[in-house]
Amino acid sequence: MPIIVGEVGWPTDGDKNANVIYAKRFYDGFFRKMAKKEGTPLRPGKIDVYLFGLIDEDMKSVLPGDFERHWGLFTYDGKPKFPMDLSGQGHDKYLVGATGVEYLPAQWCVFNRDAKDLSSLDGDMEFACSSGDCTALVPGSSCNGLDKSGKISYAFNMYFQMQDQDVRACDFGGLAKITTKNASQNGCLFPVQILSAGVKTSAAGAAAAAAAIGMTLLLLL
Known part of the structure; x- marks a missing residue:
């Protein structure tokens, strides 16, 4: 009877035991x-195995654990996380990453340190995390070492990016602001969202509408 292993892998974030070092050791x-x-x-011979998974999934359920969103061999934007050798001969090299990846503008949503009224801060951060992805903030994870302001900024930015950088998603009653300075710090990546097909379509539609309006005005003149 042939054996097929449906899922095997090691997560790289979202838990104290989930990181790139442990994942590489496991795969090696x-x-x-x-x-x-x-x-x-009992079942000698070749075993067919499916690695789990290909890329990180920021909307996956975390009921089994916060690590559930970090099983990917590749990051959310298609970059290999660590070198590996699929042949098992120890000849490590990085897998071929995705090419031609387009990102939204290089801007981040961060905590506004000049804000005066902080009464809604805890609730706003909870909302940002429930609608975004704060699994990298849990104890032992890649961004858990941030100070309080850094953690707030991380939560706000994840929500902002997952809303395709909608300016309305970076306000929180004046507690947040948009910056063009990379907010990543101390080994914690503040990601910039990739350009989705939906955003491309909307942008193309807006450009076409603007061109049509411009042509109409020229004809009227």
Whole structure:
């Protein structure tokens, strides 16, 4: 009877034991085992395996744990996380990443340190995290070392980016502001959202509408 393993992998964030170092160690050992084609004592021979997963999923349910959104071999924008050797021979190299990835403008939503009324801050951060992705802030994760202001900025930015940088998503009653200075710090990445097909379509439609209006005005003149 052939054996097929449907999912095998190691997450890289969202838990104290989920990081790139542990993930690489796991895959190195796993590929060495698979290269031998030994199988198990009861089922010797080749085993077909599906790695889990390809890219991180920022909208995946975290009911099993905050690490659920970080199983990808690639980051959300298609960059390989660490070198690996699928042959199991120890010849590490980075997998080929995605090409031609387009991003939204290089801007971030951060905590406005000049804000005076902070009464809604806790609620706003909770809202941003519930509608965004704050799994990198949990204890032991990549962004847990940020100070309070940094964590607030991270939460606000994740919500802002996941709303395709809608300016209305970076206000929070004056507690947030948009900046063009990269907010990433201390090994914690503040991502910039990739340009989705929907945003492209909207932008193209707006440009076409503007061109049509301009042509109409010229004809009227």
